[in-house]
Amino acid sequence: MIYRTLSALLAFVFVAFPGSHVTLASAQDQGEILLTIGGKAVQKDELVYLISKGKGTETAIPGLSREEFEENFELFVNYKLKVREAESLGLDQSEEFQNEFGSFKETLIAPFLIKNSLEEGELRKTYSRMQEIVRASHILFQFPPNASNEDSLIVLKMALKVKNEIENGGDINTLAVQYSDDPSAKTNRGDLGYFTSLQMVQPFEDAAFGLQIGKVSDPVLTNFGYHIIQVKDRKPNPGQVRVSHILVRFDPQVPAQEDNARRKISDIYSEIQKESTVWEDIVKTFSEDPGTKENGGLLPWFGIGAMIPEFEMAAFSLNEIGEISPPLKTQYGYHILRLEGKKQLESFEELEESIRSRILRDSRSSMIQSQVVAVQKARYGFKENEENLSKFSQALNETPKSSFGAVLESSNFLSTELFTLQGKKFNGSDLWRFMQEDEYIPRGNGGTFDVWYERFVSQVLSKTEEQDLEANNKEYGMLLKEYRDGILLFSLMNQEVWQKGISDSLGQVEFYRKNITNYQWKNRVEASIVRVIDQTKLESARKALQNSGFNPTVFQNFESNFKANSPLAFTTESGTFEYQDHQVLSKVDLNLPYQELVVDGSTFLVNLGQKIPAGPRKFEESRGLVIRDYQEYLENTLTQKLKGKYPIQVNNTVKEEAFVALNQ
Known part of the structure; x- marks a missing residue:
């Protein structure tokens, strides 16, 4: 529920102004304090970022007037006051907030992660390959069951031998019938036909798209075995x-x-x-x-x-x-x-999500994750203690998770270093703590230590990247703060203003009594109005209505009849109306009980009843308006209370710098 409302709330925190483009301050300016609220500092860049983000989409008008800036500055101060109060009330510590903010962070951080840029590169590469189709033939050399290293080497030597035959004039399709372990080779002679990106396993695709026509690949290792590939043709993708x-x-x-x-x-x-x-x-x-x-x-x-x-x-x-x-x-x-x-072939934008989904389902997903880990390790100074890792692996790979902690302790491995990251040491106890907190169930091959160690390293690197982004990526930091404070603002307003305005019936009535002059009816009249759409039905409508004046029973009978027999011939409305600004009633003679008139090209039949002079609305008649105004009153009261509770000190020099930045 918060997500659906938050974006709309943030959009109206600041007065939008068109035509401004603002670059975030340089590193040396980012710490400039614009103001303090109850002793808590607020930086200049936050004001600049939020006002510039709130700009409208109208035709660009250069600059921001002093009046617009002051109006936005006042709104900003009120906004930060409410966030300060929400923090004081501990709303940022609630489970609801933690869940909401955690969900937002997962969405907000994605575009800034190393993984995103690598995925984007793979998406673009895949789409680029999809512009072309390749025809290739291959010979597959499979490994025997439970193959040893020696078996694998024999298979590799056979693949190299056949490759040499092809390069010396042998025909790959003839040799495929003789050597290939692909069952289809008996009928297709190794000819795979045309294919494009994402239709072969990744190593095979990479090799095929990297070959010129007629060239033969070195042995390509996939899950099926070794392949010798020869590209026979390449041409544009016909779609x-x-x-x-x-x-x-x-x-x-x-x-x-x-x-x-x-x-x-x-x-x-x-x-x-x-x-x-x-x-x-x-x-x-x-x-x-x-x-x-x-x-x-x-x-x-x-x-x-x-x-x-x-x-x-x-x-x-x-x-x-x-x-x-x-x-x-x-x-x-x-x-x-x-x-x-x-x-x-569709555009990249049309195919992007489909390509992404397919990439994340095949081996490219593991490749991208491996690249992410490699980049993270290089960027954050990851260093493994290889000697200790070997000891852990030998002692713990055959140990089930249930006994892992006991073996760590008995082997004196709890304080033994595994790796360092940004100068911080991680040891056996850190790994065991992670294993106890993580509900992951390992699947597939791999020793207990190797599987959990790899997962632990990946999680530590991911957290380090996230912390690095928050500390050093200004754009992400601002975006994160915007949504954090926006959720707190929403929570406070919902608690102190919106829900209270709806549920506080005694407060509503008291507010209504004090402000009754704001809830007044203008002069009104009882009326039933029939708009004639089908002119062939005008005479029958006239006969039914012209002698009755305002008579709800007659009008209901008329509605029932035409809805049954001529549902598209008329539109109707009936009740008590403020007539001075009404499209039709503003033009009638209030002294005639029945009249016909043409307004904006349409014929209307009007029956009038009692005229009611201007006067106060009843509370029940005004409740919707009262709640709206009462909520506005509660918000203004809250703002004034907070201004008294939290002293505000403004650095006018930095404020002027913000004004200048917004006009660059």
Whole structure:
């Protein structure tokens, strides 16, 4: 609930002014104190940052007038007074605040993290690769089960031998049939067709996109084994295509079935050539694809690498909408395709979230995290004690978590150094404390110490980066402070003003009595008003209304009748109205009980009743207005109370510097 309201609240803390662009102060100016509130310092940069951020979006007008600046300065002081009071009341220590602020921090910090810049780089690289499609062939050399280092070396030597054969004139597709451990090589001869980024595992993709046409890669290690890759072609990505199709199936093990399917698809193709043929009818009658035959054979949009190569090649070779392909054979049967649409690759902005989601689901996620840790270690002076780490690993990798602390203590490892970071030492007891607090359940391979140590280092580095950002990144620090103080402001206002204004019924009544002159009716009249939209119904409406004056029963009967029989012929309203500023009633003769008049091109039938002179509203009639005004009164009262509670001292020299900064 706070999140939905906070952004709107912060937007109105300051008076917006257009056309200003402010750069945060240099490092030597950042500590300048603009004012103190109850002895607590407030820096100049905070005022400059918040006022400049609150600027409007209108056409730029250079500078900020003295009057605008003083108005904003007064609002800023009132804002900081309330934040000071919220802190004094301990609202920043509440569990609700900690949860809200923690959630905000996770969102706010993301764009400033090393991880974000590395992810952005990977996103851009991926999109750049998506501009191109690559056709490659490969030979896979798999490791035997439970392979030893010696086994792995034998596989590597075999891959290098085959690579040498290809470079000396051997054909990779012929050699794939002979050597490849990829089961599909028996049918595709190692030809993978065209693909683009994110369609192969990362090491394979990196190697393929790094090769020129005809070149052969060194052995590329993936989870499947070693690959030898040769790029056969590269060309621009054609985007996406949409086709509908007719499918005639056959069992490839039964030659007679294939002959029958070939004759049938040829007959269908001949039938399609006739001008009187309706594609959807032919699909419904003859196609053997149960998933598409009822919708004209329509398939989803797809790009390169999404379909089997033969189907894909035929689809992308079609150029004109409605163009039909000759019959083609795939492993599923014989097809005839019709082109339904083509579109270019979407923009980076359109694909960004999709690319991000796919990257974070594959091995690139681990790669990015490894890079993050490496950068953090270099930036913050991370140094491991390799000798001690070896001891920990030997003693604790076979130890379950439940016994980890006891073994640490019995081995005298609690005070043994693991690493230093920014000069601070981290030892075994720090690791054990982290393990006790973290609910992580290790999965996969890895010894107990190695798994927990890696997780501990990552967490310490992340916290160090966060603390470094708060201390040294001015933009992030200001943003964080803005939202922290904004949540406190919201909490205080909700507690002292908004909820109190709504729930304090005695206070509302007392405020109403003291300010009753603000809650007055102007001259009013009872009236029912009918706007005639369908002029053919005017006469029937006139007959129903012209002899009644203001009569709620007659009016209700009229409404019930037209809603049942002519719901679009009229619009109506009825009640007691302040007539002086009313669009229609301001133009009537108050002495006539029924009248017709035309206002702004529309015909109105008006019945008038009792005229009521100006006078005070009842409390019940004014409650909404009273609550609004009472809340404003409570806020003003709170501000004045806080000004008396917390002495304010302003450094006028620094204040003038802020004014100058906002006008640069």
